[in-house]
Amino acid sequence: DKLEHDGKLPILPPGVTREVFTKAIVELRNILGGGAEEQTTAAAVVVNDKPLDDGWYLEHPNTHDAFHLYDQEDTVSSATVYPGSVTDVQKIVRWANKYLIPIYPISIGRNLGYGGAAPRVRGSVVIDLGKRMNKVLNIDGGNCSCLVEPGVTYFDLYEAVQKGGYDLWIDTPDLGGGSVLGNALDRGVGYTSYGDHFGNHCGMEVVLPTGDIVRLGMGALPAVEGGDSINPTWQSFQYGYGPYSDGIFTQSNFGIVTKMGFWLMPATEHLTFAITFPREEDFEQIIDIIKPLSARRVFGNVPQIRHAVQELAISGKKRKDVYDNPQEPIPAEVITSVYGPEEQRKDNLKTIRQAFSIIKDAKFVFPDEVPLSHYLHSRVAICAGIPGLTDLNWLQWRPNGSHLFFSPISSVNGQDAQKLYDIVKKRHAEFGFDMMPAFCIAPREMHFIDCLVYDRENADEKRRAVKCMRAMIDDTAKEGYGEYRTHILLADQVAATYNWNNGALMKLNETLKDALDPNGILAPGKAGIWPKRFRDGVQNE
Amino acid sequence: DKLEHDGKLPILPPGVTREVFTKAIVELRNILGGGAEEQTTAAAVVVNDKPLDDGWYLEHPNTHDAFHLYDQEDTVSSATVYPGSVTDVQKIVRWANKYLIPIYPISIGRNLGYGGAAPRVRGSVVIDLGKRMNKVLNIDGGNCSCLVEPGVTYFDLYEAVQKGGYDLWIDTPDLGGGSVLGNALDRGVGYTSYGDHFGNHCGMEVVLPTGDIVRLGMGALPAVEGGDSINPTWQSFQYGYGPYSDGIFTQSNFGIVTKMGFWLMPATEHLTFAITFPREEDFEQIIDIIKPLSARRVFGNVPQIRHAVQELAISGKKRKDVYDNPQEPIPAEVITSVYGPEEQRKDNLKTIRQAFSIIKDAKFVFPDEVPLSHYLHSRVAICAGIPGLTDLNWLQWRPNGSHLFFSPISSVNGQDAQKLYDIVKKRHAEFGFDMMPAFCIAPREMHFIDCLVYDRENADEKRRAVKCMRAMIDDTAKEGYGEYRTHILLADQVAATYNWNNGALMKLNETLKDALDPNGILAPGKAGIWPKRFRDGVQNE
Ligand SMILES: Cc1cc2nc3c(=O)[nH]c(=O)nc-3n(C[C@H](O)[C@H](O)[C@H](O)COP(=O)(O)OP(=O)(O)OC[C@H]3O[C@@H](n4cnc5c(N)ncnc54)[C@H](O)[C@@H]3O)c2cc1C
Ligand SMILES: Cc1cc2nc3c(=O)[nH]c(=O)nc-3n(C[C@H](O)[C@H](O)[C@H](O)COP(=O)(O)OP(=O)(O)OC[C@H]3O[C@@H](n4cnc5c(N)ncnc54)[C@H](O)[C@@H]3O)c2cc1C
Structure with a gap:
């Protein structure tokens, strides 16, 4: 090996x-x-x-x-x-x-x-890029937007917004130490109404693999005074004129992004809460309850269903505390928020309560009912765009805790969710891992986020982890599901599942790659895309 | 010539x-x-x-x-x-x-x-493509989405949704006879919450200029049963895995789109109304009132400010009825909607009323207060996704009424709106045209839509119309504004305004064009993009 x-x-x-x-x-x-x-x-x-x-x-x-x-x-x-x-x-x-x-x-x-x-x-x-190019170049309070360099973390951006006194939220993933720009390029997600980070970007500056710089969207219009300064509509309108190319610079190896604009959410009143349910068998029905509410935007963000093992891990519980006490079921919970003025929050909450009333023993848990140390409070912060590090704790579930994300997408329905859950459960049992799944339920699709925690000092455990991932990628592809993002060493396998019409998509990707990067120098193999000289011979792995 | x-x-x-x-x-x-x-x-x-x-x-x-x-x-x-x-x-x-x-x-x-x-x-x-490839291939009521061929018009899709009994809305532009797919490829707009037609598409099938077919997004995953049938998540998730390429097939000449998925809006209760104001000089302030409300999504759609000439034209008024009676000011109006359950509509309407209370003589006009022949009723329909043809009527402002759209984008603020308005006003006066402007005010940008109506049988008028357009493109570019879309014969000029760093964007477009269409056969010159063989010699025009 x-x-x-x-x-x-x-x-x-x-x-x-x-x-x-x-x-x-x-x-x-x-x-x-x-x-x-x-x-x-x-x-x-x-x-x-x-x-x-x-x-x-x-x-x-x-x-x-x-x-x-x-x-x-x-x-x-x-x-x-x-x-x-x-x-x-x-x-x-x-x-x-x-x-x-x-x-x-x-x-x-x-x-x-x-x-x-x-x-x-x-x-x-x-x-x-981030170490020295790390400035928040602009925050526009009226336009509700910012322009950042690669090294700006969620913590940095949050601080800049606070310092500037803007009445704006940022949107942060579970961990605040990542790059606002880098995460969006990998099409990462967060937990406010602006959780689709690529969807809420506006404007990119890209150094192409030949060394030329291009500004996309309205950034291609010169500033009023001419010269290198910035066009005032760059962070206002995403598409510009002509082909809208921003998307080809995400999850790819077509360019190096040196500036990126983002929309910021006007600050709003909010209520984040959990709905716990004790029986695994209600899971399917709960997805089907969430679906129409999500499509109608009754929730202000993407609700998450979390298996409680993750939460228990975060609160410092040991494996035996959870699994050696079988008389108490391991519950799961939905975490979500309602935003906006009081009347509207109330109205939406009422709708949600009514919809969940058919789930026996479902319980609404509000932040003011639980101690400050409770996991829910960290979600309240994240769902209000306040970055944190709490979710690092579930890595402690194993010594030398490392992890792999397995992240397939399905339509929003109970049947699909159950099928995915069963595949993951079976493979985790087979390869000896505990399951820490979360479903992020957007109006029309779910990100199933399975967190596979392993001990990186244990060679056997690593081997099993990779085998488990490879098996799950294949199992789910057979059922028509595909990953939205994957580990760089699993990219070839995932890309190969997107193979309609004899791999037509990869052929398109390769055509673009060879045109933009004729010498094949930029991140060869990223997203499974290999430049010509690597496809033609130079071996790797 | x-x-x-x-x-x-x-x-x-x-x-x-x-x-x-x-x-x-x-x-x-x-x-x-x-x-x-x-x-x-x-x-x-x-x-x-x-x-x-x-x-x-x-x-x-x-x-x-x-x-x-x-x-x-x-x-x-x-x-x-x-x-x-x-x-x-x-x-x-x-x-x-x-x-x-x-x-x-x-x-x-x-x-x-x-x-x-x-x-x-x-x-x-x-x-x-539309004449024979005109089927609604699928409507998914649960997923709130559809898959269509090029020939499906807004009227067709509306009818299919009605016939199927789905509790869904479509989103339509002013005129219902266009192609749902074609309009989205030109990044057209409509007037419900789903008014950004490209933004609400999900999945494309493209015949590339070499003749290969590719499915983008989740469509690249094979269907569960294999073969040519369709992956069930194609209309659920836009991005798929790897580079997100859909955008390069809009406003471009990189491929022929043969199928396209769209999200449909869950039907909702709604109230569409107008706010009229008689004084032109309040215009700037009105934009600044709309801006924060729009950012907070108090309006359910993109409010439009329309100069009343357009409405008067639609209601069959003649030019002299409007301009030869100077004691009555020509009013303008904001048309917009609130959506959702009653409580939320009321709450949002209250917020809007309060915000507009500082504009002297601003008047709220509701559909039940005006006769059925009133223009507002046609907007009520459009803002509820019901296609129509009413807006054709303003073409009658001139004999053999033809028109050109001049459509620059600016940030949302009164100053920019006023500057654009002044440029257009000055040039229209200079070249002898009446002004029919509308502003579509999204949370962060405005589409200024100037409708230049001319008599196509009058050679002099046509010459003036083109001159007026060319002058406005240059004038606004100098101020840092750019068109979001333009007439095919003005594309070269508009594309040339997006010229940051010596035309870096056009160089990128040309690189993509030459890679995807090596023989330069697909729509040469569209969006100002010429394939190599046309750039290198073969002349046109
Ligand atoms: C406990 C835990 C919870 C997590 N929760 C989330 C979550 O909620 N949401 C989420 O999205 N992720 C989550 N992650 C994954 C990860 O931490 C974040 O996505 C993180 O933001 C990514 O790292 P980064 O921002 O430093 O990006 P980088 O590692 O800097 O960039 C990501 C990738 O994008 C490319 N890239 C970066 N910058 C550029 C550039 N300038 N030009 C071209 N390509 C570039 C590179 O290929 C790079 O590998 C979680 C991880 C852990 C451990
Ligand atoms: C009074 C009036 C009001 C209007 N109001 C609006 C409005 O509110 N919003 C709006 O967006 N527009 C508006 N328009 C402009 C226009 O009517 C619409 O945009 C209309 O939908 C476009 O025509 P179409 O749908 O037939 O598209 P097509 O003409 O079929 O397509 C548009 C362009 O896209 C490209 N294209 C089309 N199909 C494909 C394909 N399959 N593959 C590759 N490229 C393709 C072609 O280059 C074509 O020129 C208005 C026009 C008038 C006269």
Whole structure:
């Protein structure tokens, strides 16, 4: 299983000799400027020749995947470069074209569960955009929008909004340490009305794999005064004129995004609550209750159904506390919010109560009824756009807790939900994992988010985790479900399930890839898309 | 000004001799099958060698632009072909590649004000997709969605929903005779909560310029039973896995869309009303009142501010009735809706009333207070997704009434609105046109829709209309505004205003065009995008 290399560090990009690599790195340092001393600092280029350290969430590595699936060295970089400007990014890209060295952009690199900061091709040079390009460039209170650089985290953006005194919310995923821009490029989700992060972006600036910069949407109109400043409608209208291309720069390897605009939600009154239900067999019916309410936007956000194991893990319960006491059922719960003026919240809550009244023993739990340490309070914050880190705690369910997300999409209905649940349950039992599923129920589709927690120091457990994932991807594809996002090492398998008409979609993706990145230098293999020179021969893995 | 040709009909595509063209048409008829007789019927290929007839809305021509800007023959086709299936479309595309004959797809071809059914390149073969491919393939009442072919009009879809007894709304533009699919590809708009037609699409099937078919989004997952049938999540989730490419097939010439999914709005109670105000100088303040309400979604749709001339035209008033009676001011009005349960409608209406209370003499007008013939009733229908044709009437403001849309986008604020209004007013006065402007005010941007009505039988008036448009495009670009959509003959000029970084956006568009359409056969010049062989020499216009 172990990948071969010559034992020396750094591990090199495929097809590049140590001599050429060393020369290329010297050149890269010169290109990016700075004196001899500065070049060895974080401000320039750091060669990845030290022992790997998995770190932890706040001190995550940008050298490899902290939650490695196979060997720690499998998705390791040869170096990390820290651009300080868009011009630096262009220089790096042109350099990569010259040496045919694969580059892999990250904004923060906390894409945990999906590959972290790791490149798909071993020995790639990671471009850590976030370290030095981390400014909130603009917040427009009237337009309810912002423009950010890659390194702006949810915590940063939240703070900037607070400091500026704007009456606006941000939307945050479970963890606040990720990049607002990076998460949206991976089409991540949050828990207010603006939870679809790509859907609520407005405007992108992209460095193409050839080194050219383009502004999409209204950003392509010059500013009134001319020059490089920014057109005032860039964060107002998403589509611009002509083909709307923003989407091709998400979940892809077609460009490096250096600026991105986002819409911010006008602050609103809100009530977040849980509806607990003790019987697993009511699950199907509950989905069918949620469906029409969700379509009518009675909920202000995407309700989540969470298996209580996740919550118990967060509240510090041990495995035996939960599973060795079979007389008490393990409950599940729906967590959701209503927003808006009091009358409207009341009206919506009434509708929800009535709809759930047919579920026996369903119980509404409101934040003011539970102690401050209760998990619900952290959801209240998230559902009001306040970033946090509480959800990190469920990683503690296993020692050296790492995890993989298995994230298939289905239509919203009880039958599909049940089928997915059964597949995951069976495979988890087979490979010896506890289940921590959550369903995020949008008006027409559910993100089933299965969190597979494993001990990354246990080689056998890692092997089982990968096998479990691969089996679930195949099982669900057979039933017509597909993943919305996946770990970088599982991307080929997931992409291969989207194979209608002999893989027509991948052929389209490859056509775009070869046109935009003729030398195949940008993130080869990301989303299962390999550039021509890798398809034609240069092997990886 | 007049384009040259040899005087014979049909007018040929550039670079194709009459001999080759005749041979190619025979071949096309054979490829599409059918006996000798059938070949001369609408089921196959009709050569455009008869005198041109501008027709009228319901009998619109698919041979040229009924609302011609210059000469009637400028944007004329050589032939029209009527595919009956996706396979036919593939065959036509491969045929076009063989003969290097430009093809121009339309769904219905009622794109009036933006070029109608006309190709940009004279002598192109128009593919009229809608005539035979016109089925509503599916309506899913639970998922609140549909899947349609190109020929489904708003009237058709409305009828299908009614017949099926679904508790759903469609969203329609002002006129119901357009194509649900074609309008969305041009990123058209309507007047319910689902007014952003591209934003509310879900899933596309595209025949690429090489003849390959691809399904985007979840459509790329095979159906459960395998084969050609349809994956059940295709209309549930927009993005699928990997790059989200749907947007590049809108306002472009990168593919022919043969199926498209749309989300339908759960039917809701509604109240549509007008707020009239008599003084032009209150206009700026009214925009600033609407802005925060719109951002908070107090309105259920995009409010429109309409200059009353449009309404007066619709109600059959003559020009002198309006302008020769200066003691009565020409009022303007805001038309909008509140949706949802009674309590919520009341609450939102209260908020709106309060906000407008600072405008002197602003008057709320409700449908039950005005006679059935009043224009407001037609808006009530449109704002509840019921298609109609009332808005055709303002074309009668001039004899042989034709029109051009001038549609710049700005941020939502009084200053920008006023600036746009002043530019349009000045240029209309200069070139001798009455103004019929409308502002559609979304949460963060306004579509300013200026309807320039002209007499297409009056050569001087046409010349002035074009000059007026070209001047307004330049004037507004200088102020940083850009058009969201334009007439096909003005596309080059509009595209050239999106020129940040030396036309980086157009370079990206051209890269995509050349990769997807190496022979440059699909709709050359659409959205200002010319394929390589046209950029490199073959002239047009
Ligand atoms: C406990 C837990 C809970 C989580 N909950 C959520 C959740 O609720 N919602 C959610 O969405 N995710 C969730 N995640 C996953 C993950 O933490 C977040 O998505 C995180 O925001 C992603 O990392 P990042 O923001 O640092 O992005 P990055 O890792 O910087 O970027 C993500 C990917 O996008 C690409 N990319 C990044 N920047 C650029 C660029 N500038 N140009 C081109 N490509 C780029 C890269 O390929 C990169 O791998 C969770 C993870 C954990 C561990
Ligand atoms: C009085 C009046 C009011 C109007 N009000 C509105 C309004 O409220 N909102 C609005 O959006 N428009 C409005 N319009 C403009 C126009 O009538 C509509 O947009 C109409 O729906 C467009 O024509 P169509 O649907 O027949 O599309 P088509 O003409 O069939 O298509 C539009 C364009 O998209 C492209 N296209 C079409 N089908 C395909 C395909 N299958 N594959 C690839 N490309 C394709 C073609 O280039 C075509 O030119 C109005 C027009 C008038 C005269």
